[in-house]
Amino acid sequence: xxxxxxxLVLGVLLxxxxxxxxxxxxxxxxxxxxxxxxxxxxxxxxxxxxxxWTTETGIDPMVSLLWTVPLxxxxxxLIQRLLISRLRPATLTMMSVLLTFAVxxxxxxxxxxxxxxxxxxxxxxxxxxxxSIGGVNIAVVKLIAFGLAAASLLALYLLLTRTKFxxxxxxxxxxxxxxxxxxxxxERTAGYGFGLGLATAAIGGTALSLxxxxxxxxxxxxxxxxxxxxxxxxxxxxxGAAIAAMVLGVGQSLLQIPLGTTWAQTFFYIALFATLMIxxxxxxxxxxxxxx
Amino acid sequence: xxxxxxxxxxxxxxxxSPEIGLSTDGLSKxxxxxxxxxxxxxxxxxxxVNALIGPNGSGKTTFFNCVTGMIKPDAxxxxxxxxxxxxxAPHRIARAGIGRSFQLCRIFPRxxxxxxxxAAVRPxxxxxxxxxxxxxxxxxxxxxxxxxxxxxxxxxxARDLSYGQQKLLELGGVLMADPETIMLDEPAGGVNPALxxxxxxxxxSLNAEGRTFIVVEHNMDLVMSLSxxxxxFDRGRPICEGPPSVVQxxxxxxxxxxxx
Amino acid sequence: xxxxxxxxxxxxxxxxxxxxxxxxxxVVPTIVKAVALVLLAAAIVAFPSVAANPFILxxxxxxxxxxxxxxxxxxxxxxxxxxSLGHAAYAGLGGYSTALLIVKAELNxxxxxxxxALITAVIAVPVGIASLRVRGASFVIVSIAFVLxxxxxxxxxxxxxxxxxxxxxxxPFGPEVLRPEQHERFFYIHAALLAVALLLWWLIxxxxxxxxxxxxxxxxxxxxxxxxxxxxxxxxxxxxSAFFTALGGGVYALxxxxxxxxxxFSILIGSYMVLMSLLGGIRSLFGxxxxALIxxxxxxxxxxxxxxxxxxxxxxxxxxxxxxxxxPDGIIPGVTGLLRRFRPQASxxxxxxxxxxxxxxxxxxxxxxxxxxxxxxxxxxxxxxxxVTEGVxx
Numbered sequence: 001x002x003x004x005x006x007x008l009v010l011g012v013l014l015x016x017x018x019x020x021x022x023x024x025x026x027x028x029x030x031x032x033x034x035x036x037x038x039x040x041x042x043x044x045x046x047x048x049x050x051x052x053w054t055t056e057t058g059i060d061p062m063v064s065l066l067w068t069v070p071l072x073x074x075x076x077x078l079i080q081r082l083l084i085s086r087l088r089p090a091t092l093t094m095m096s097v098l099l100t101f102a103v104x105x106x107x108x109x110x111x112x113x114x115x116x117x118x119x120x121x122x123x124x125x126x127x128x129x130x131x132s133i134g135g136v137n138i139a140v141v142k143l144i145a146f147g148l149a150a151a152s153l154l155a156l157y158l159l160l161t162r163t164k165f166x167x168x169x170x171x172x173x174x175x176x177x178x179x180x181x182x183x184x185x186x187e188r189t190a191g192y193g194f195g196l197g198l199a200t201a202a203i204g205g206t207a208l209s210l211x212x213x214x215x216x217x218x219x220x221x222x223x224x225x226x227x228x229x230x231x232x233x234x235x236x237x238x239x240g241a242a243i244a245a246m247v248l249g250v251g252q253s254l255l256q257i258p259l260g261t262t263w264a265q266t267f268f269y270i271a272l273f274a275t276l277m278i279x280x281x282x283x284x285x286x287x288x289x290x291x292x
Numbered sequence: 293x294x295x296x297x298x299x300x301x302x303x304x305x306x307x308x309s310p311e312i313g314l315s316t317d318g319l320s321k322x323x324x325x326x327x328x329x330x331x332x333x334x335x336x337x338x339x340x341v342n343a344l345i346g347p348n349g350s351g352k353t354t355f356f357n358c359v360t361g362m363i364k365p366d367a368x369x370x371x372x373x374x375x376x377x378x379x380x381a382p383h384r385i386a387r388a389g390i391g392r393s394f395q396l397c398r399i400f401p402r403x404x405x406x407x408x409x410x411a412a413v414r415p416x417x418x419x420x421x422x423x424x425x426x427x428x429x430x431x432x433x434x435x436x437x438x439x440x441x442x443x444x445x446x447x448x449x450a451r452d453l454s455y456g457q458q459k460l461l462e463l464g465g466v467l468m469a470d471p472e473t474i475m476l477d478e479p480a481g482g483v484n485p486a487l488x489x490x491x492x493x494x495x496x497s498l499n500a501e502g503r504t505f506i507v508v509e510h511n512m513d514l515v516m517s518l519s520x521x522x523x524x525f526d527r528g529r530p531i532c533e534g535p536p537s538v539v540q541x542x543x544x545x546x547x548x549x550x551x552x
Numbered sequence: 553x554x555x556x557x558x559x560x561x562x563x564x565x566x567x568x569x570x571x572x573x574x575x576x577x578x579v580v581p582t583i584v585k586a587v588a589l590v591l592l593a594a595a596i597v598a599f600p601s602v603a604a605n606p607f608i609l610x611x612x613x614x615x616x617x618x619x620x621x622x623x624x625x626x627x628x629x630x631x632x633x634x635x636s637l638g639h640a641a642y643a644g645l646g647g648y649s650t651a652l653l654i655v656k657a658e659l660n661x662x663x664x665x666x667x668x669a670l671i672t673a674v675i676a677v678p679v680g681i682a683s684l685r686v687r688g689a690s691f692v693i694v695s696i697a698f699v700l701x702x703x704x705x706x707x708x709x710x711x712x713x714x715x716x717x718x719x720x721x722x723x724p725f726g727p728e729v730l731r732p733e734q735h736e737r738f739f740y741i742h743a744a745l746l747a748v749a750l751l752l753w754w755l756i757x758x759x760x761x762x763x764x765x766x767x768x769x770x771x772x773x774x775x776x777x778x779x780x781x782x783x784x785x786x787x788x789x790x791x792x793s794a795f796f797t798a799l800g801g802g803v804y805a806l807x808x809x810x811x812x813x814x815x816x817f818s819i820l821i822g823s824y825m826v827l828m829s830l831l832g833g834i835r836s837l838f839g840x841x842x843x844a845l846i847x848x849x850x851x852x853x854x855x856x857x858x859x860x861x862x863x864x865x866x867x868x869x870x871x872x873x874x875x876x877x878x879x880p881d882g883i884i885p886g887v888t889g890l891l892r893r894f895r896p897q898a899s900x901x902x903x904x905x906x907x908x909x910x911x912x913x914x915x916x917x918x919x920x921x922x923x924x925x926x927x928x929x930x931x932x933x934x935x936x937x938x939x940v941t942e943g944v945x946x
Contacts, residue, residue: 360777361776362773362776362777381776381781381783382773382776382777383776383777383778383779383780383781383782386776386777386778386779387779391777391778392777394773394774394777398771398773398774399771399774400766400767400770400771400774400775401770401771402770403763403766403767403770407763407766410760410763411763411764411766411767411775411778411780412778412779413760413763414779415760415761419760420759420760420761421755421756421759421760421761422759422760423758423759423760424758424759424760424762424763425758426760465778466778469778469779
């Protein structure tokens with residue numbers, strides 16, 4: 001029973017991080033119809049930057065957010081402006097996949113060059129601490145990571161629903177032509193959407209660095225589940241992605257008990273195939289999903 | 293087969309109810325919170341030129357897309373010549389005899405004009421590996437290209453055509469598939485008056501040969517001179533229909549257009 | 553449809569007389585093409601005997617294998633424009649099913665190869681059904697997910713697949729066949745497979761099926777509206793593509809003699825296929841093979857000079873990015889485009905009727921090269937042909 005509860009809690013904690021990252025992936029798809037394969041490569045890059053920051057300065061990795069978040073935001077805007085917007089609209093979906101895939105390869109290769117393929121882990125004074133609540137043991141770092149993800153997700157939610165920029169962004173996602181008609185600069189909005197998406201990777205990467213061992217090719221273990229999440233949630237729907245992330249994260253965590261960690265990972269892919277077979281538009285998706 | 297079943301226009305004695313080809317019943321489609329098509333029940337006259345008009349955003353194009361299967365309607369049904377085509381795949385609807393053009397003219401940009409025409413040929417599954425440049429098909433494609441007036445451009449890539457020529461090519465491609473009913477989405481949109489005359493002439497002569505037309509159009513002069521039956525859309529459903537002369541003077545139509 | 557022919561005029565009669573002309577884009581005369589093809593075939597046949605040493609020969613085999621894989625990829629990518637990033641999955645499945653049929657079922661290697669490719673094609677059917685009902689994005693996502701899931705399964709299922717320890721495959725030729733001889737035989741087997749794949753690609757390219765597939769690539773909605781059963785077409789192309797890729801993977805496995813999940817189900821191999829095809833030109837028959845020659849040679853060169861480093865990833869990524877951004881049409885279309893520019897303008901439009909045209913449209917503006925697609929009044933430059941309007945107005 002306590003094992004089940006333990007897995008459930010771990011699943012929720014993991015689901016929070018998935019939700020934040022899937023929200024970023026959904027943002028790119030929403031504003032530009034781009035499947036951003038490099039999202040998880042940037043995630044790992046951010047984790048490396050956090051690790052590097054802490055090993056060099058001895059300051060807590062979370063402080064690195066102060067510069068990685070702005071850096072990633074600007075990088076995201078630049079990627080949209082300089083790379084994605086160059087592609088022909090007719091072949092945008094396919095070509096942008098190839099382009100972001102190329103970016104992912106370059107990041108992975110560069111990380112391998114600079115930091116070698118050795119596995120890295122941040123050493124934290126509170127790294128081994130855990131809290132026990134009702135018979136459930138939770139590592140403090142996991143709680144912090146979840147808190148970081150949840151707070152960012154809440155901030156993103158407020159930004160999208162309470163601000164004028166958020167309104168413009170949602171209008172761009174739902175109906176770009178209509179958004180242009182009412183005077184929204186959709187091109188610029190898309191750039192900021194990209195920046196926001198990449199900022200989620202910066203936060204996620206820092207959170208990841210707290211309690212995971214990292215290596216350059218780790219991003220392939222993240223992109224598969226994340227893409228499964230956005231399809232299950234319905235391409236282009238941020239709430240859909242968040243709900244799917246939670247459901248799948250908890251599901252994976254629970255399945256680890258009977259199946260072990262490796263086979264539990266297949267849960268994401270089975271969910272992906274099942275969704276495409278039964279309901280290709282996703283389970284929480286809006287109108288975008290029907291066409292892509 | 294289309295020729296055999298199509299009625300000869302003008303032979304129906306006055307007073308009898310017109311034959312219905314394509315009809316919808318309670319067709320609905322919403323995008324997010326916007327009800328683009330709202331319980332539309334429309335019957336189009338077979339063998340005639342039908343026009344579908346209405347202010348911008350009244351749901352005409354969405355209605356077209358629902359009928360031709362490009363978008364799945366939320367509710368309601370579509371039937372064509374007695375059988376249901378609701379929620380059928382677009383290619384099945386096309387093969388049932390309904391051809392369509394798109395609002396912003398769509399052609400295959402990086403195929404030649406001739407290849408654009410040949411892409412509309414529907415081969416028997418056993419003949420799929422035969423050469424696409426079949427003698428008979430090419431001959432028919434050239435006849436149709438001549439008819440729309442761009443036969444001299446058959447080797448040019450479609451993206452190198454002017455917009456007007458692309459519109460003619462799109463119509464040619466639709467004809468190549470030999471549909472009984474042709475749905476045109478703004479055939480006169482963005483083209484010059486000389487070309488509008490030519491397209492109108494084509495519609496008339498094709499209709500005289502027995503083809504039904506359903507045309508979404510904003511050019512009122514064209515609608516009034518071309519069509520036999522006009523359906524007016526507002527907020528996703530028909531508000532009035534009848535012969536052009538009647539519709540023209542209907543107060544509801546003025547209201548819808550002027551937004552009074 | 554007899555009705556449309558009513559308006560036939562003398563001009564169409566003349567046009568119909570040229571109905572036999574093929575290949576409207578042809579810029580290179582058929583004779584030149586035939587000679588080039590014979591020379592190419594001769595060069596391939598001669599390669600093993602002129603190769604300086606077994607190492608060069610083995611590089612030749614690897615490049616040939618890449619050419620088969622890229623051409624197999626191009627059955628989907630080239631015809632429909634759906635770019636699979638995880639096509640290594642089918643090469644890997646082809647290799648593993650061939651190997652397992654030999655090792656576990658003790659089948660004859662060549663029977664195992666054919667059966668293995670068939671099994672892979674069958675596996676591709678549900679994957680295709682899941683990923684092709686909706687548009688591009690889902691296809692790409694599934695293509696990557698599928699290769700990742702296979703890597704996971706083949707690594708974890710040690711009892712059956714050999715897991716991370718790999719799987720050794722007995723050689724199809726007896727011990728009396730020495731290494732160089734092995735290389736030579738496998739070079740020819742790969743070449744024969746490539747020839748079959750190219751022949752089928754060419755057949756489809758000129759067929760009615762092919763024109764339907766290309767219509768999907770150009771505008772899927774439009775193709776559907778014209779009656780092309782897009783889902784079925786895409787599925788057939790996809791399964792064919794998986795089949796040829798699996799054959800390529802199977803032959804490679806027989807030659808190499810050892811399979812490791814990390815190299816079989818590798819994202820990098822899948823991206824090589826895309827890069828090679830795109831670089832050579834996905835619309836051309838020989839594009840992927842040409843790309844395989846260039847990229848394959850570069851990969852092998854760097855491997856032998858610098859060993860296995862992260863540099864591969866960076867170089868592949870940069871090259872892929874450059875190709876996507878600056879030359880998405882590839883080398884072959886670029887070169888034919890150049891050739892066309894050096895030839896008289898007339899060759900791009902039906903030559904024979906030039907005179908008739910000039911006569912017919914006396915004084916009319918030349919519209920054939922008007923490329924201003926956005927010019928909504930473009931049609932105005934051309935007065936309606938008298939004979940057309942005459943036939944049209946009732």
